[in-house]
Amino acid sequence: MVKLRKVLLNLSAFALICTLLVLSGCGGGGQSKTLYIFNWTYYTPDSVIQKFEKEYDVKVVYDTFASNEEMFAKLKAGGANYDIIFPSGDYVSIMIKEGMLEKIDKSKLKNFANIDPQVLELCDFDPGNQYSVPYYMGAAGVAVNKTKVQTYDRSWSIFARKDLGNHMIMLDDMREVMGDALKYLGYSVNTTDQKQIDEARDLINNVWKPNLLKFDAEAFAKSFASGEVWVAQGYAESIFAEVDKANWNTVDFFIPKEGGPSYVDSMVILKGSKNKDLALKFIDFIHRPEIYAEFCDYFGFPATANVPARALKKGESWYRPEDLLNCELKEDVGADLEKYNAAWQTIRVGK
Amino acid sequence: MKKQVGLLYSLPQILWLLVFFAAPLCIIIVYSFLKKGLYGGVEPQFSLEAYTALANPNILLVTWRTLKISIIATALTLLIALPCGYSIARSKNQAARLFLVIVPFWTNFLVRIYAWIAILGNEGFLNDILRALHLTTESVQFLYNQTAVILVLVYMYLPYAILPLFSTIDKFDFTLLDAARDLGASRFQSYVRVLLPNIKSGLMTAGLFTFVPIFGAYAVPLLIGGKDSYMLGNIIADQLTKTRNWPLASSISMTVTILTTGLVFLIAMRKPREQKQVFDADPAFLQAVPAGKR
Numbered sequence: 001m002v003k004l005r006k007v008l009l010n011l012s013a014f015a016l017i018c019t020l021l022v023l024s025g026c027g028g029g030g031q032s033k034t035l036y037i038f039n040w041t042y043y044t045p046d047s048v049i050q051k052f053e054k055e056y057d058v059k060v061v062y063d064t065f066a067s068n069e070e071m072f073a074k075l076k077a078g079g080a081n082y083d084i085i086f087p088s089g090d091y092v093s094i095m096i097k098e099g100m101l102e103k104i105d106k107s108k109l110k111n112f113a114n115i116d117p118q119v120l121e122l123c124d125f126d127p128g129n130q131y132s133v134p135y136y137m138g139a140a141g142v143a144v145n146k147t148k149v150q151t152y153d154r155s156w157s158i159f160a161r162k163d164l165g166n167h168m169i170m171l172d173d174m175r176e177v178m179g180d181a182l183k184y185l186g187y188s189v190n191t192t193d194q195k196q197i198d199e200a201r202d203l204i205n206n207v208w209k210p211n212l213l214k215f216d217a218e219a220f221a222k223s224f225a226s227g228e229v230w231v232a233q234g235y236a237e238s239i240f241a242e243v244d245k246a247n248w249n250t251v252d253f254f255i256p257k258e259g260g261p262s263y264v265d266s267m268v269i270l271k272g273s274k275n276k277d278l279a280l281k282f283i284d285f286i287h288r289p290e291i292y293a294e295f296c297d298y299f300g301f302p303a304t305a306n307v308p309a310r311a312l313k314k315g316e317s318w319y320r321p322e323d324l325l326n327c328e329l330k331e332d333v334g335a336d337l338e339k340y341n342a343a344w345q346t347i348r349v350g351k
Numbered sequence: 352m353k354k355q356v357g358l359l360y361s362l363p364q365i366l367w368l369l370v371f372f373a374a375p376l377c378i379i380i381v382y383s384f385l386k387k388g389l390y391g392g393v394e395p396q397f398s399l400e401a402y403t404a405l406a407n408p409n410i411l412l413v414t415w416r417t418l419k420i421s422i423i424a425t426a427l428t429l430l431i432a433l434p435c436g437y438s439i440a441r442s443k444n445q446a447a448r449l450f451l452v453i454v455p456f457w458t459n460f461l462v463r464i465y466a467w468i469a470i471l472g473n474e475g476f477l478n479d480i481l482r483a484l485h486l487t488t489e490s491v492q493f494l495y496n497q498t499a500v501i502l503v504l505v506y507m508y509l510p511y512a513i514l515p516l517f518s519t520i521d522k523f524d525f526t527l528l529d530a531a532r533d534l535g536a537s538r539f540q541s542y543v544r545v546l547l548p549n550i551k552s553g554l555m556t557a558g559l560f561t562f563v564p565i566f567g568a569y570a571v572p573l574l575i576g577g578k579d580s581y582m583l584g585n586i587i588a589d590q591l592t593k594t595r596n597w598p599l600a601s602s603i604s605m606t607v608t609i610l611t612t613g614l615v616f617l618i619a620m621r622k623p624r625e626q627k628q629v630f631d632a633d634p635a636f637l638q639a640v641p642a643g644k645r
Contacts, residue, residue: 098390213577226474345409
């Protein structure tokens with residue numbers, strides 16, 4: 001026992017010294033202001049953040065979340081003082097209802113005029129964009145490893161293929177996966193009809209799930225990049241951030257022909273933000289055509305939200321804006337979310 | 352006078368327990384009896400809904416699965432930790448060996464989970480080796496099932512079982528084993544009938560240290576598990592972050608807390624009898640009592 005205590009004591013002393021060394025190393029640094037951003041994983045390239053930091057002589061702290069729900073729960077639990085957040089439309093409307101957002105003074109946004117009017121028109125979640133500025137419009141799709149899967153239909157029906165069993169993965173995201181099944185069955189992704197929801201649940205449980213390796217929103221892109229998974233439903237930006245550039249030509253990313261749930265992710269300023277002006281500057285900075293083009297090029301996105309950026313884009317995109325035509329924007333379904341919860345629970349829990 | 356000073360000494364511990372244990376627990380208890388808010392949070396209105404919802408067959412199934420995984424993982428951990436603790440206790444350089452047990456803690460928990468993914472994956476090291484040895488051509492699916500979850504849980508909590516077992520075995524008087532052999536016990540018998548009863552308290556502690564955290568496991572089933580490995584920890588997190596049902600998350604947490612503390616109490620109640628057994632085997636005691644009275 002004495003020896004154990006001695007070892008532990010030595011170890012803790014060592015740890016303490018290490019901590020002190022690290023702390024003393026990162027003291028200093030008298031930067032004037034810090035902008036706190038809470039954003040999706042893989043959504044704003046570091047180069048863009050660095051340019052902003054340099055131009056305005058500020059520091060940006062960039063924290064990430066993997067789903068709207070996670071972001072919302074963290075804010076609800078309190079204690080987080082972020083300035084800018086990037087929620088999807090359904091969550092923008094929830095956050096407006098809950099009085100969590102600051103109104104945006106559009107007169108200070110010179111580049112607001114660059115935003116595609118068609119995208120603005122879709123912003124039913126915040127009519128007139130009083131609280132939110134669109135960042136990007138897109139949809140989750142399907143990535144296929146072409147070296148392992150040669151022939152396939154560009155449809156959600158790919159998840160019904162038994163020969164790809166245990167080599168396919170879908171997001172651990174209720175609205176996304178349920179939305180895919182609803183669209184495949186020809187219903188709305190925002191349906192509140194119990195029968196349609198049940199039908200989608202049964203399709204996933206009985207036809208898709210037996211072929212899936214797992215539901216995963218955290219590491220699906222890593223599993224795809226390692227070759228473990230051949231077909232992954234997910235976001236293009238996550239997939240291509242993990243796949244080696246040399247192997248990009250082996251990946252086919254498509255939005256299934258039936259369409260799926262699409263999203264308009266927006267930038268909002270959280271009530272109580274201490275850096276409102278700086279936050280507005282950041283939003284305006286993003287919509288500079290050259291910056292927006294840099295962001296889209298980095299992820300292989302089409303420049304969906306910013307019109308002048310389309311001409312400045314250098315790289316190719318993983319999908320075209322037209323591919324989103326059959327998609328449908330996810331909306332908040334309010335108390336009817338319970339119906340989705342119950343359906344999703346049977347999907348996640350069962351064998 | 353003396354008493355007051357004692358209270359002062361324990362003040363930091365009392366404060367720590369109040370702020371980081373009692374207060375959060377009270378919040379969870381209160382939340383579990385409230386109505387759920389539409390967008391997360393709670394409405395200040397009494398409701399038993401969170402507890403009636405526990406009878407949901409899905410939640411019962413997950414509770415059963417969690418219990419099963421925890422019991423298997425704990426049993427395996429103890430089975431491996433026992434010889435480890437024994438060999439460390441009997442070794443000449445205990446400090447160095449203990450040090451080796453503690454070394455993995457220097458690497459972050461999540462990094463170690465991802466390391467297991469790199470080992471067990473279809474394109475991982477283990478499959479590479481199997482293919483190189485021509486034992487298999489197709490990849491063997493090691494990851495994303497309950498077996499993988501149990502394996503990684505055993506790996507994660509092994510040190511928590513080795514350390515208490517070591518410290519109990521270290522105090523054990525090994526001459527008793529020789530005595531048992533002298534009296535005709537086989538090697539195996541001497542371990543089972545003399546060593547094991549004497550280190551029972553260490554086994555109990557090690558069992559608790561592994562069972563309790565495994566019962567609340569979240570990251571391992573999330574990252575290593577597949578469709579069949581959803582555990583109570585995952586349900587709680589999902590209710591809180593995804594389905595926005597905070598009262599249900601609280602009532603499930605309460606169930607987990609009650610089940611695990613219940614277990615601790617059960618074991619604590621058994622303590623007196625154990626100590627008697629330890630005493631029984633003590634040679635000094637045996638000598639002190641005349642043979643006829645034994």
